[in-house]
Amino acid sequence: MSFTAPIQLPGLALDPRWYRRAVFYEVMVRSFVDSNADGSGDLAGLVSKLDYLQWLGIDALWIPPFFNSPLKDGGYDVADYRTILPEFGTLEEFKDLVTKAHERNMRIVIDFPLNHTSDQHEWFQQSREDPDGPFGDFYVWSDTDERYPNIRIIFTDTEESNWAFDPVRRQFFFHRFFSHQPDLNFENTAVQEAIFDVVRFWLDLGVDGFRLDAIPYLFESEEGNGEGEPPTHEFVKRLRSMVDRDYPGRVMIAEANQWPREVAAFFGTEDEPECHMAFDFPVMPRIFYSLRSQQANELVRVLSETTDIPDGAGWGVFLRNHDELTLEMVSEEYRQAMYGWYAYDPRMRANIGIRRRLAPLLDNSRAELELAHALLFALPGSPFLYYGDEIGMGDNIWLPDRDSSRTPMQWTPDRNAGFSDADPGKLFLPIVQSLVYNFTQTNVESQLAQSGSLLHWIRNVIHVRKAHPTFGLGTIRVLKTNHESVLVFTRSYAGSGSMFGDQPETVMCVFSFSHNPVAFTIEDVDMAGTRLYDLFGGAVFPSFNEEGALTLTLGAQSFYWLHCG
Numbered sequence: 050m051s052f053t054a055p056i057q058l059p060g061l062a063l064d065p066r067w068y069r070r071a072v073f074y075e076v077m078v079r080s081f082v083d084s085n086a087d088g089s090g091d092l093a094g095l096v097s098k099l100d101y102l103q104w105l106g107i108d109a110l111w112i113p114p115f116f117n118s119p120l121k122d123g124g125y126d127v128a129d130y131r132t133i134l135p136e137f138g139t140l141e142e143f144k145d146l147v148t149k150a151h152e153r154n155m156r157i158v159i160d161f162p163l164n165h166t167s168d169q170h171e172w173f174q175q176s177r178e179d180p181d182g183p184f185g186d187f188y189v190w191s192d193t194d195e196r197y198p199n200i201r202i203i204f205t206d207t208e209e210s211n212w213a214f215d216p217v218r219r220q221f222f223f224h225r226f227f228s229h230q231p232d233l234n235f236e237n238t239a240v241q242e243a244i245f246d247v248v249r250f251w252l253d254l255g256v257d258g259f260r261l262d263a264i265p266y267l268f269e270s271e272e273g274n275g276e277g278e279p280p281t282h283e284f285v286k287r288l289r290s291m292v293d294r295d296y297p298g299r300v301m302i303a304e305a306n307q308w309p310r311e312v313a314a315f316f317g318t319e320d321e322p323e324c325h326m327a328f329d330f331p332v333m334p335r336i337f338y339s340l341r342s343q344q345a346n347e348l349v350r351v352l353s354e355t356t357d358i359p360d361g362a363g364w365g366v367f368l369r370n371h372d373e374l375t376l377e378m379v380s381e382e383y384r385q386a387m388y389g390w391y392a393y394d395p396r397m398r399a400n401i402g403i404r405r406r407l408a409p410l411l412d413n414s415r416a417e418l419e420l421a422h423a424l425l426f427a428l429p430g431s432p433f434l435y436y437g438d439e440i441g442m443g444d445n446i447w448l449p450d451r452d453s454s455r456t457p458m459q460w461t462p463d464r465n466a467g468f469s470d471a472d473p474g475k476l477f478l479p480i481v482q483s484l485v486y487n488f489t490q491t492n493v494e495s496q497l498a499q500s501g502s503l504l505h506w507i508r509n510v511i512h513v514r515k516a517h518p519t520f521g522l523g524t525i526r527v528l529k530t531n532h533e534s535v536l537v538f539t540r541s542y543a544g545s546g547s548m549f550g551d552q553p554e555t556v557m558c559v560f561s562f563s564h565n566p567v568a569f570t571i572e573d574v575d576m577a578g579t580r581l582y583d584l585f586g587g588a589v590f591p592s593f594n595e596e597g598a599l600t601l602t603l604g605a606q607s608f609y610w611l612h613c614g
């Protein structure tokens with residue numbers, strides 16, 4: 050497979066707010082390409098596919114942890130923050146990845162699990178063996194397992210307590226996630242400095258930013274629930290100020306699985322900024338709810354309420370990622386409805402969520418996949434794709450935990466789906482061979498050969514989005530309709546002051562979640578007389594009348610993106 054590089058000067062475009070317009074792609078090194086036939090994906094393999102990612106229109110990669118690790122939590126159990134897991138490659142290969150990505154104007158954002166380490170980390174080993182030594186206070190130790198009673202358990206499938214007894218130190222240590230992932234003690238300023246040093250280490254190597262994993266949980270609290278406690282925000286502010294001062298143009302992305310106001314708090318304020326971006330956990334499950342309930346009201350509500358965020362900050366919008374589709378931030382009623390629709394087999398559930406990939410969740414419905422992506426690319430913020438979702442990859446719910454959706458990327462219909470030349474039994478996870486999503490049908494090569502494939506459709510939408518800066522930079526306004534299944538909003542961008550010389554533009558985005566065709570009326574006095582043109586083909590649409598009303602029709606589960614003239 051060869052990809053023609055678009056004409057552009059090599060190197061990174063100098064835009065300090067690049068992340069506002071970027072299309073991100075989450076790629077797990079282990080799952081993408083195996084360059085040396087040892088059964089595991091690696092950095093050299095990822096480098097070999099940069100042309101593909103550039104062809105797709107990807108501006109930035111988010112790479113989950115690739116540090117030394119026992120891999121008991123997909124690498125989120127870090128044993129050494131400064132070295133790379135040998136099966137993934139070397140530091141030299143990582144530098145090569147950064148250089149080659151930058152040559153293609155593609156940024157590299159790495160994942161940074163800073164709340165905890167693996168129990169195999171040298172800091173923990175020293176902490177448990179020498180309580181009075183330099184690392185004695187690096188973790189949260191206690192003589193009882195009864196402190197912090199208000200702090201919830203996140204990994205409800207495996208953990209019964211946030212405390213585990215260490216037989217070496219003969220004390221309990223606190224762990225927010227698995228019991229092999231002791232939480233670092235952020236009350237200790239030496240821990241804070243050690244984390245700053247790690248951040249500088251990777252920024253000096255040229256990375257363009259960090260996804261700050263599990264960021265709400267840094268500081269515990271006796272009274273509160275230990276999520277977004279004030280000292281956690283103070284720490285993030287200090288980190289931001291160092292990054293802005295010493296490494297301008299690099300980004301911090303908050304992974305805060307919380308209610309809207311709490312997530313938005315991780316942007317900080319204009320005067321005291323925290324993260325440049327935060328994942329939009331409030332919106333994500335509501336997209337899936339709307340698709341099945343055929344009701345737009347939950348999305349209308351959450352989008353109408355969208356909290357103001359500081360200038361320059363941006364949401365990270367996503368449909369799926371390497372974790373379960375989390376249902377922690379929806380009401381019990383909605384959660385049960387979502388389990389009924391999307392996880393009817395208990396095997397599909399993990400913790401408080403659903404461990405399935407996008408295509409199987411949507412029953413491989415092309416209409417739903419297009420509708421979901423049209424929303425992803427039109428909502429305020431920058432879209433994050435999950436590797437393989439661009440070809441509608443399936444999952445394997447017989448694999449444990451979240452491995453169900455971390456199987457090897459399907460490149461070709463050949464052995465090991467073109468992921469690896471290893472003996473098939475040697476692969477770190479088996480290739481998906483299910484009836485519907487079998488790699489012989491679902492793979493990049495086959496989809497490249499079909500102009501109407503999902504892959505070509507997604508690439509086209511990405512390029513249309515990129516031609517209209519309002520999707521990345523514009524404001525949102527939700528418009529009223531008389532149909533419960535229809536969501537309408539405008540994205541407006543004044544166009545001034547941009548180094549790209551962008552024109553002002555308003556785009557109206559219309560989505561129907563109904564499983565049948567619909568006719569509906571939009572009423573908005575400010576739109577009176579507005580003329581509309583389809584953004585994809587340029588077709589002229591009916592205009593808003595002088596009272597600001599417009600009647601349109603839409604097919605089942607479909608959408609329009611309309612330029613407002």
Ligand SMILES: OC[C@H]1O[C@H](O[C@H]2O[C@H](CO)[C@@H](O)[C@H](O)[C@H]2O)[C@H](O)[C@@H](O)[C@@H]1O
Nearest residue numbers: 122125162203226262263306372373375
């Ligand atoms: O390092 C532990 C975990 O950290 C992230 O966790 C997030 O995922 C959880 C669900 O899997 C979610 O419930 C929690 O709120 C998040 O912080 C990371 O993405 C996980 O892969 C990792 O296991």
Ligand SMILES: [Ca+2]
Nearest residue numbers: 083085089091
């Ligand atoms: Ca390999």
